[in-house]
Amino acid sequence: MAARKKKPAARSKAPTKKQRAQPSRTLRAPRAPRAQKLAVLVATRKGAWLYHTDSARKSFRVDGPHFLGQIVNHLMLDPRDGRTLLAATSTGHLGPTLHRSPDLGRTWHEAKQPPAFAKAPEGQKGRSVNHTFWLTPCNADEPNAWYAGTSPQGVFRSDDGGDSWNGVAGVNDNPELRKLLGGEQDGTPDGPKLHSLIVDPRDSAHLYFGMSSGGVHESHDRGASWSTLIDGLEVVGGFDASNPSFHDPHCVRMCPGNPDRLYQQNHCGIYRIDRPEKRWTRIGKNMPKAVGDVGFPMVVHPRDPDTAWVFPMDGATVWPRTSPGGKPAAYVTRNAGTTWQRLDAGFPASQGWWTVKRQAMAADSQDQVGLYLGTTSGELWMSRNEGQRWSCIARNLPEIYAVETALVS
Amino acid sequence: MKVHIPTPLLSYTGKSEVEATGATLADLLVDLDRQFPGLRFRVIDEQDQMRKHMRFFVNGEQVLSTLQPLAATDTVHLVQALSGG
Numbered sequence: 001m002a003a004r005k006k007k008p009a010a011r012s013k014a015p016t017k018k019q020r021a022q023p024s025r026t027l028r029a030p031r032a033p034r035a036q037k038l039a040v041l042v043a044t045r046k047g048a049w050l051y052h053t054d055s056a057r058k059s060f061r062v063d064g065p066h067f068l069g070q071i072v073n074h075l076m077l078d079p080r081d082g083r084t085l086l087a088a089t090s091t092g093h094l095g096p097t098l099h100r101s102p103d104l105g106r107t108w109h110e111a112k113q114p115p116a117f118a119k120a121p122e123g124q125k126g127r128s129v130n131h132t133f134w135l136t137p138c139n140a141d142e143p144n145a146w147y148a149g150t151s152p153q154g155v156f157r158s159d160d161g162g163d164s165w166n167g168v169a170g171v172n173d174n175p176e177l178r179k180l181l182g183g184e185q186d187g188t189p190d191g192p193k194l195h196s197l198i199v200d201p202r203d204s205a206h207l208y209f210g211m212s213s214g215g216v217h218e219s220h221d222r223g224a225s226w227s228t229l230i231d232g233l234e235v236v237g238g239f240d241a242s243n244p245s246f247h248d249p250h251c252v253r254m255c256p257g258n259p260d261r262l263y264q265q266n267h268c269g270i271y272r273i274d275r276p277e278k279r280w281t282r283i284g285k286n287m288p289k290a291v292g293d294v295g296f297p298m299v300v301h302p303r304d305p306d307t308a309w310v311f312p313m314d315g316a317t318v319w320p321r322t323s324p325g326g327k328p329a330a331y332v333t334r335n336a337g338t339t340w341q342r343l344d345a346g347f348p349a350s351q352g353w354w355t356v357k358r359q360a361m362a363a364d365s366q367d368q369v370g371l372y373l374g375t376t377s378g379e380l381w382m383s384r385n386e387g388q389r390w391s392c393i394a395r396n397l398p399e400i401y402a403v404e405t406a407l408v409s
Numbered sequence: 410m411k412v413h414i415p416t417p418l419l420s421y422t423g424k425s426e427v428e429a430t431g432a433t434l435a436d437l438l439v440d441l442d443r444q445f446p447g448l449r450f451r452v453i454d455e456q457d458q459m460r461k462h463m464r465f466f467v468n469g470e471q472v473l474s475t476l477q478p479l480a481a482t483d484t485v486h487l488v489q490a491l492s493g494g
């Protein structure tokens with residue numbers, strides 16, 4: 001989520017049962033800034049759209065398509081200026097690139113040097129970026145700096161606002177990390193991804209990133225070196241959980257209200273970790289057994305670190321990756337994963353075979369948090385009351401890859 | 410020599426036929442990138458390999474290597490493969 005960076009709040013006490021049943025009004029840490037303008041950024045298989053709204057979020061003005069026909073894996077607005085957009089683009093035939101807009105999409109400029117791996121020495125097989133999958137703006141103390149995660153797995157950094165990108169050698173050229181990636185068949189059906197690039201708001205050198213496959217990793221020196229963070233995470237039965245190449249984190253999020261807390265939606269469950277602990281706790285065991293704790297997105301509250309949302313998927317048999325039973329629902333925890341409540345009011349009550357990708361669910365930073373999700377069937381849904389009731393903003397879009405929210409200057 | 414440009418690359422060249430020079434296809438693509446910055450990376454990857462879904466024809470014959478020699482009188486077609494229907 002492209003929310004404004006805020007001073008971390010003190011960790012809240014465990015909520016009461018009554019509090020858990022309500023949106024997080026009583027749990028709120030510092031009051032959210034009163035936003036004048038918001039945008040929902042939608043990246044799809046065939047272009048990108050912006051939905052402009054205001055704090056009330058009762059009406060949306062559509063701006064798009066941008067890049068019609070092009071694959072847009074991620075569209076992000078720079079929270080440091082509220083105006084600059086970066087779009088990770090490619091087409092079915094051409095190589096990958098990135099586009100930058102300094103004026104909220106009015107004009108776009110292609111990157112002069114898109115992410116690209118180093119040329120392999122003669123006689124060796126090198127890697128080629130298929131697409132940029134994930135974009136993360138750095139902190140305000142590193143103006144114009146961004147990170148990008150690619151498929152196949154790589155980390156790239158730009159220090160000029162996204163115009164030129166250089167590989168982070170400690171990751172991309174590190175033979176130890178390459179061993180963790182497995183073969184080409186160990187990636188997702190759309191290719192192996194490096195995702196969930198997280199910059200600690202307190203320390204710009206402190207990064208986390210996830211790899212599907214390849215596990216979760218942490219760096220304290222901007223990626224020059226890294227350590228693996230997979231203790232407590234489960235893997236598919238019969239495999240060695242100490243081997244990172246068997247790990248498939250789907251989405252990792254850091255809580256803005258407590259950057260020491262991270263939540264993770266994994267191929268094998270939902271997890272939480274409270275640093276400096278090094279072991280993840282499977283909080284998805286507390287989900288209803290009939291629903292399970294498989295899914296792709298992980299959404300955290302902009303202020304309350306005890307609140308997080310997931311959107312479960314059917315991970316049985318051949319992995320349909322659709323809403324269990326054809327009944328779409330988000331689930332929320334308001335006590336850091338001890339209990340979960342179903343949030344499906346407004347969604348189809350049956351025959352809703354939705355898939356929501358890992359980047360396609362987001363929260364805004366308003367007082368009563370708005371939630372947004374996009375389906376692979378091209379529907380954009382939102383809730384202006386933290387998931388208590390959902391409504392459809394847009395239908396008939398292409399397959400939605402990513403949904404982000406942003407405060408617009 | 411004449412180089413025919415497919416529609417996905419018209420945003421770079423602005424026209425479907427351009428002039429470029431080069432003793433090999435690799436050289437030609439360098440010259441095209443000099444004239445139209447960014448074009449080469451869309452058709453050739455960072456390992457100097459042809460992109461999976463791009464095709465290159467010289468005088469109507471498909472070539473599979475960027476080391477293909479070229480003459481000033483040749484005609485080159487950059488084509489997006491018929492992949493995907």
